[in-house]
Amino acid sequence: MCSGASREEEREVEAGQAVPEKEESSKPSLIHPPPRRRSYVPPEDLQSRLECHVREVFGPSVPEDWQQAPLQENRLKYRLLARLVAELGHAVPNSQLHCMRRAGDVLGFYRTPVKDGTEIGELAATELPPNLKIV
Amino acid sequence: MTGRGSPSRFLTAVLHNGVGRYVRQLQRLQLLFSPTAADARGARQFVEEAAQDFARQHPDVVLYVSPHSGPGPAPVLRAEYLNGTVRDELIASKTSEEIMQLATKLANQSGLDIIRIRKPFHTDNPSVQGQWHPLTNKPSILTVQGPRLQPQ
Numbered sequence: 152m153c154s155g156a157s158r159e160e161e162r163e164v165e166a167g168q169a170v171p172e173k174e175e176s177s178k179p180s181l182i183h184p185p186p187r188r189r190s191y192v193p194p195e196d197l198q199s200r201l202e203c204h205v206r207e208v209f210g211p212s213v214p215e216d217w218q219q220a221p222l223q224e225n226r227l228k229y230r231l232l233a234r235l236v237a238e239l240g241h242a243v244p245n246s247q248l249h250c251m252r253r254a255g256d257v258l259g260f261y262r263t264p265v266k267d268g269t270e271i272g273e274l275a276a277t278e279l280p281p282n283l284k285i286v
Numbered sequence: 287m288t289g290r291g292s293p294s295r296f297l298t299a300v301l302h303n304g305v306g307r308y309v310r311q312l313q314r315l316q317l318l319f320s321p322t323a324a325d326a327r328g329a330r331q332f333v334e335e336a337a338q339d340f341a342r343q344h345p346d347v348v349l350y351v352s353p354h355s356g357p358g359p360a361p362v363l364r365a366e367y368l369n370g371t372v373r374d375e376l377i378a379s380k381t382s383e384e385i386m387q388l389a390t391k392l393a394n395q396s397g398l399d400i401i402r403i404r405k406p407f408h409t410d411n412p413s414v415q416g417q418w419h420p421l422t423n424k425p426s427i428l429t430v431q432g433p434r435l436q437p438q
Binding site for chain 1: 321330333334337338341342344345346347348349350351352353
Protein backbone atom coordinates (compact mmCIF):
# COMPACT_ATOMS: atom_id res chain seq x y z
CA MET A 152 0.00 0.00 0.00
CA CYS A 153 2.79 2.41 0.94
CA SER A 154 4.69 1.76 -2.30
CA GLY A 155 1.54 2.48 -4.33
CA ALA A 156 1.12 5.82 -2.64
CA SER A 157 4.76 6.76 -3.15
CA ARG A 158 4.60 5.76 -6.83
CA GLU A 159 1.74 8.18 -7.30
CA GLU A 160 3.74 10.83 -5.51
CA GLU A 161 6.64 10.29 -7.90
CA ARG A 162 4.32 10.69 -10.85
CA GLU A 163 3.16 13.98 -9.42
CA VAL A 164 6.78 15.11 -9.00
CA GLU A 165 7.37 14.41 -12.71
CA ALA A 166 4.29 16.41 -13.59
CA GLY A 167 6.00 19.33 -11.90
CA GLN A 168 3.27 20.31 -9.49
CA ALA A 169 5.09 21.87 -6.54
CA VAL A 170 2.15 23.26 -4.58
CA PRO A 171 0.03 20.09 -4.15
CA GLU A 172 3.18 18.15 -3.15
CA LYS A 173 3.65 20.43 -0.16
CA GLU A 174 0.01 20.02 0.80
CA GLU A 175 0.28 16.22 0.77
CA SER A 176 3.60 16.06 2.61
CA SER A 177 2.09 18.09 5.45
CA LYS A 178 -0.55 15.39 6.02
CA PRO A 179 1.40 12.23 6.95
CA SER A 180 -1.74 10.32 7.95
CA LEU A 181 -2.89 10.26 4.32
CA ILE A 182 0.43 8.96 2.95
CA HIS A 183 0.47 5.72 4.92
CA PRO A 184 -2.77 3.80 4.66
CA PRO A 185 -3.37 1.00 7.20
CA PRO A 186 -1.20 -1.99 6.24
CA ARG A 187 -3.32 -4.96 7.22
CA ARG A 188 -6.57 -6.00 5.62
CA ARG A 189 -8.93 -6.85 8.41
CA SER A 190 -12.62 -7.42 8.27
CA TYR A 191 -14.62 -4.58 6.77
CA VAL A 192 -18.33 -3.96 6.93
CA PRO A 193 -19.65 -1.18 4.69
CA PRO A 194 -21.36 1.56 6.73
CA GLU A 195 -25.00 2.51 6.19
CA ASP A 196 -24.35 5.97 4.77
CA LEU A 197 -21.54 4.89 2.49
CA GLN A 198 -23.01 6.45 -0.62
CA SER A 199 -23.54 9.86 0.91
CA ARG A 200 -20.06 9.88 2.45
CA LEU A 201 -18.50 8.93 -0.84
CA GLU A 202 -20.47 11.56 -2.70
CA CYS A 203 -19.37 14.27 -0.32
CA HIS A 204 -15.72 13.22 -0.61
CA VAL A 205 -15.96 13.20 -4.40
CA ARG A 206 -17.40 16.70 -4.40
CA GLU A 207 -14.67 17.94 -2.06
CA VAL A 208 -11.86 16.42 -4.09
CA PHE A 209 -13.16 17.32 -7.51
CA GLY A 210 -14.41 20.74 -6.59
CA PRO A 211 -16.40 22.39 -9.38
CA SER A 212 -15.53 19.87 -12.07
CA VAL A 213 -17.90 17.14 -10.83
CA PRO A 214 -20.15 15.93 -13.68
CA GLU A 215 -23.94 15.61 -13.32
CA ASP A 216 -23.86 12.04 -12.10
CA TRP A 217 -21.08 12.00 -9.48
CA GLN A 218 -20.57 8.29 -9.99
CA GLN A 219 -19.31 8.93 -13.50
CA ALA A 220 -16.55 11.26 -12.27
CA PRO A 221 -13.40 9.99 -13.99
CA LEU A 222 -10.34 9.22 -11.88
CA GLN A 223 -7.85 9.50 -14.72
CA GLU A 224 -5.90 12.26 -13.05
CA ASN A 225 -3.65 10.64 -10.50
CA ARG A 226 -3.69 13.57 -8.09
CA LEU A 227 -7.46 13.48 -7.69
CA LYS A 228 -7.52 9.70 -7.56
CA TYR A 229 -4.90 9.63 -4.82
CA ARG A 230 -6.64 12.32 -2.79
CA LEU A 231 -10.00 10.60 -2.98
CA LEU A 232 -8.68 7.16 -2.12
CA ALA A 233 -6.50 8.49 0.71
CA ARG A 234 -9.48 10.25 2.28
CA LEU A 235 -11.60 7.13 2.07
CA VAL A 236 -8.85 5.06 3.65
CA ALA A 237 -8.48 7.49 6.51
CA GLU A 238 -12.22 7.54 7.15
CA LEU A 239 -13.26 3.94 6.63
CA GLY A 240 -10.05 2.14 7.60
CA HIS A 241 -10.17 -0.07 4.50
CA ALA A 242 -7.73 0.46 1.63
CA VAL A 243 -7.92 -0.39 -2.04
CA PRO A 244 -5.15 -2.94 -2.67
CA ASN A 245 -2.50 -2.15 -5.27
CA SER A 246 -3.71 -4.91 -7.58
CA GLN A 247 -7.12 -3.26 -7.89
CA LEU A 248 -6.01 0.35 -8.33
CA HIS A 249 -6.19 0.03 -12.11
CA CYS A 250 -9.85 -1.03 -11.85
CA MET A 251 -10.84 2.19 -10.13
CA ARG A 252 -11.57 4.33 -13.16
CA ARG A 253 -14.72 6.09 -12.02
CA ALA A 254 -16.19 7.06 -8.68
CA GLY A 255 -18.79 4.37 -9.28
CA ASP A 256 -16.06 1.67 -9.26
CA VAL A 257 -14.82 2.96 -5.92
CA LEU A 258 -18.36 2.83 -4.59
CA GLY A 259 -18.70 -0.77 -5.72
CA PHE A 260 -15.42 -1.71 -4.06
CA TYR A 261 -16.37 -0.17 -0.75
CA ARG A 262 -19.74 -1.86 -0.80
CA THR A 263 -18.27 -5.35 -0.68
CA PRO A 264 -17.74 -6.56 2.90
CA VAL A 265 -14.53 -8.37 3.79
CA LYS A 266 -14.56 -11.31 6.13
CA ASP A 267 -11.68 -11.99 8.45
CA GLY A 268 -11.26 -15.42 9.97
CA THR A 269 -11.12 -18.97 8.83
CA GLU A 270 -13.98 -20.80 7.21
CA ILE A 271 -13.47 -23.69 9.59
CA GLY A 272 -13.86 -21.42 12.59
CA GLU A 273 -17.12 -20.14 11.16
CA LEU A 274 -18.24 -23.66 10.43
CA ALA A 275 -17.60 -24.63 14.03
CA ALA A 276 -19.89 -21.85 15.14
CA THR A 277 -22.83 -23.03 13.01
CA GLU A 278 -25.10 -25.87 13.99
CA LEU A 279 -23.48 -29.18 13.14
CA PRO A 280 -24.91 -32.70 13.21
CA PRO A 281 -24.10 -34.42 16.53
CA ASN A 282 -21.55 -36.79 15.02
CA LEU A 283 -19.39 -34.08 13.44
CA LYS A 284 -16.77 -32.61 15.77
CA ILE A 285 -14.27 -29.92 14.82
CA VAL A 286 -11.00 -30.38 16.72
CA MET B 287 3.83 -67.08 -7.09
CA THR B 288 1.70 -69.15 -4.72
CA GLY B 289 -0.58 -67.72 -2.13
CA ARG B 290 1.66 -69.09 0.61
CA GLY B 291 3.99 -66.12 0.41
CA SER B 292 1.39 -63.69 1.62
CA PRO B 293 -1.12 -63.97 4.45
CA SER B 294 -4.65 -65.13 3.72
CA ARG B 295 -7.90 -65.58 5.57
CA PHE B 296 -11.32 -67.12 5.12
CA LEU B 297 -14.38 -65.14 4.21
CA THR B 298 -16.07 -64.05 7.39
CA ALA B 299 -18.15 -61.28 8.92
CA VAL B 300 -17.30 -59.77 12.27
CA LEU B 301 -19.50 -61.62 14.83
CA HIS B 302 -21.96 -62.71 12.10
CA ASN B 303 -22.83 -59.08 11.40
CA GLY B 304 -25.83 -58.90 9.11
CA VAL B 305 -27.36 -62.25 10.00
CA GLY B 306 -29.46 -60.48 12.58
CA ARG B 307 -29.12 -56.74 12.77
CA TYR B 308 -26.42 -54.86 10.89
CA VAL B 309 -23.93 -52.80 12.90
CA ARG B 310 -21.64 -50.46 10.99
CA GLN B 311 -18.11 -51.51 11.69
CA LEU B 312 -16.57 -48.09 11.18
CA GLN B 313 -16.34 -46.39 14.53
CA ARG B 314 -14.76 -43.03 13.76
CA LEU B 315 -13.15 -41.09 10.93
CA GLN B 316 -10.47 -38.55 11.69
CA LEU B 317 -9.63 -35.93 9.08
CA LEU B 318 -6.12 -34.58 9.76
CA PHE B 319 -5.08 -31.76 7.46
CA SER B 320 -3.37 -28.38 7.40
CA PRO B 321 -5.43 -25.21 6.91
CA THR B 322 -2.80 -23.69 4.63
CA ALA B 323 -1.03 -26.48 2.74
CA ALA B 324 -1.67 -26.67 -0.98
CA ASP B 325 -2.30 -30.39 -1.15
CA ALA B 326 -4.95 -30.18 1.57
CA ARG B 327 -7.23 -28.08 -0.61
CA GLY B 328 -9.54 -30.99 -1.33
CA ALA B 329 -9.71 -31.79 2.36
CA ARG B 330 -10.65 -28.21 3.20
CA GLN B 331 -13.34 -28.17 0.51
CA PHE B 332 -14.65 -31.47 1.79
CA VAL B 333 -14.92 -30.01 5.30
CA GLU B 334 -16.68 -26.89 4.06
CA GLU B 335 -19.10 -28.53 1.65
CA ALA B 336 -19.55 -32.25 2.04
CA ALA B 337 -18.64 -33.17 5.61
CA GLN B 338 -22.04 -32.25 7.02
CA ASP B 339 -23.84 -34.28 4.35
CA PHE B 340 -21.61 -37.26 5.08
CA ALA B 341 -22.26 -36.93 8.81
CA ARG B 342 -26.01 -36.84 8.24
CA GLN B 343 -25.96 -39.84 5.92
CA HIS B 344 -23.85 -41.86 8.37
CA PRO B 345 -25.17 -41.00 11.84
CA ASP B 346 -23.39 -43.93 13.47
CA VAL B 347 -19.90 -42.77 12.43
CA VAL B 348 -18.22 -39.96 14.36
CA LEU B 349 -16.29 -37.55 12.13
CA TYR B 350 -13.49 -35.59 13.77
CA VAL B 351 -12.07 -32.65 11.82
CA SER B 352 -8.62 -31.75 13.12
CA PRO B 353 -6.83 -28.92 11.34
CA HIS B 354 -3.25 -28.62 12.57
CA SER B 355 -1.65 -25.25 11.92
CA GLY B 356 1.83 -24.89 10.52
CA PRO B 357 3.76 -27.28 8.30
CA GLY B 358 2.85 -30.82 9.23
CA PRO B 359 2.51 -34.28 7.71
CA ALA B 360 0.47 -34.99 4.62
CA PRO B 361 -3.34 -34.80 4.91
CA VAL B 362 -4.72 -38.14 5.97
CA LEU B 363 -8.09 -39.75 6.59
CA ARG B 364 -7.86 -42.13 9.53
CA ALA B 365 -10.52 -44.80 9.91
CA GLU B 366 -10.91 -46.74 13.16
CA TYR B 367 -13.02 -49.88 13.25
CA LEU B 368 -14.81 -51.73 16.00
CA ASN B 369 -12.32 -54.59 15.95
CA GLY B 370 -9.44 -52.16 16.57
CA THR B 371 -8.08 -51.85 13.04
CA VAL B 372 -6.79 -48.37 12.20
CA ARG B 373 -6.47 -47.53 8.53
CA ASP B 374 -4.78 -44.36 7.23
CA GLU B 375 -5.62 -43.16 3.74
CA LEU B 376 -3.65 -40.33 2.13
CA ILE B 377 -5.90 -37.61 0.73
CA ALA B 378 -3.18 -35.28 -0.57
CA SER B 379 -4.18 -33.64 -3.86
CA LYS B 380 -7.56 -35.34 -3.95
CA THR B 381 -10.74 -33.51 -4.79
CA SER B 382 -13.67 -33.18 -2.45
CA GLU B 383 -15.72 -35.75 -4.43
CA GLU B 384 -12.90 -38.29 -4.32
CA ILE B 385 -12.59 -37.87 -0.57
CA MET B 386 -16.34 -38.35 -0.24
CA GLN B 387 -16.16 -41.59 -2.24
CA LEU B 388 -13.22 -42.76 -0.16
CA ALA B 389 -15.00 -42.03 3.09
CA THR B 390 -18.10 -43.89 1.89
CA LYS B 391 -15.96 -46.86 0.89
CA LEU B 392 -14.31 -46.92 4.32
CA ALA B 393 -17.69 -46.66 6.00
CA ASN B 394 -18.94 -49.73 4.16
CA GLN B 395 -15.93 -51.88 5.06
CA SER B 396 -15.49 -54.03 8.13
CA GLY B 397 -12.15 -53.74 9.86
CA LEU B 398 -10.94 -57.15 8.71
CA ASP B 399 -7.55 -57.35 6.97
CA ILE B 400 -7.45 -56.78 3.25
CA ILE B 401 -5.55 -59.91 2.27
CA ARG B 402 -6.26 -62.83 0.01
CA ILE B 403 -9.56 -64.54 0.78
CA ARG B 404 -9.18 -68.26 0.33
CA LYS B 405 -12.73 -69.02 -0.74
CA PRO B 406 -15.36 -66.57 -1.88
CA PHE B 407 -17.97 -68.42 0.20
CA HIS B 408 -18.38 -69.56 3.78
CA THR B 409 -21.16 -71.20 5.71
CA ASP B 410 -21.56 -72.39 9.28
CA ASN B 411 -24.10 -75.03 8.23
CA PRO B 412 -22.59 -76.82 5.21
CA SER B 413 -25.05 -79.72 5.35
CA VAL B 414 -28.68 -79.86 6.42
CA GLN B 415 -29.48 -83.56 6.07
CA GLY B 416 -25.96 -84.79 6.88
CA GLN B 417 -22.85 -84.99 4.78
CA TRP B 418 -22.86 -88.04 2.44
CA HIS B 419 -20.43 -90.84 3.21
CA PRO B 420 -20.10 -94.23 1.50
CA LEU B 421 -22.37 -95.98 4.03
CA THR B 422 -25.25 -93.53 3.55
CA ASN B 423 -28.17 -95.31 1.83
CA LYS B 424 -26.67 -98.77 2.49
CA PRO B 425 -28.44 -101.39 4.72
CA SER B 426 -27.52 -100.72 8.28
CA ILE B 427 -26.61 -104.37 8.85
CA LEU B 428 -23.24 -103.55 7.27
CA THR B 429 -22.28 -101.48 10.22
CA VAL B 430 -23.63 -103.54 13.03
CA GLN B 431 -21.12 -105.48 15.11
CA GLY B 432 -21.97 -107.60 18.06
CA PRO B 433 -22.33 -111.07 19.58
CA ARG B 434 -25.65 -111.92 17.78
CA LEU B 435 -24.02 -111.67 14.35
CA GLN B 436 -21.78 -114.67 13.91
CA PRO B 437 -20.55 -116.09 10.63
CA GLN B 438 -22.75 -119.18 9.99
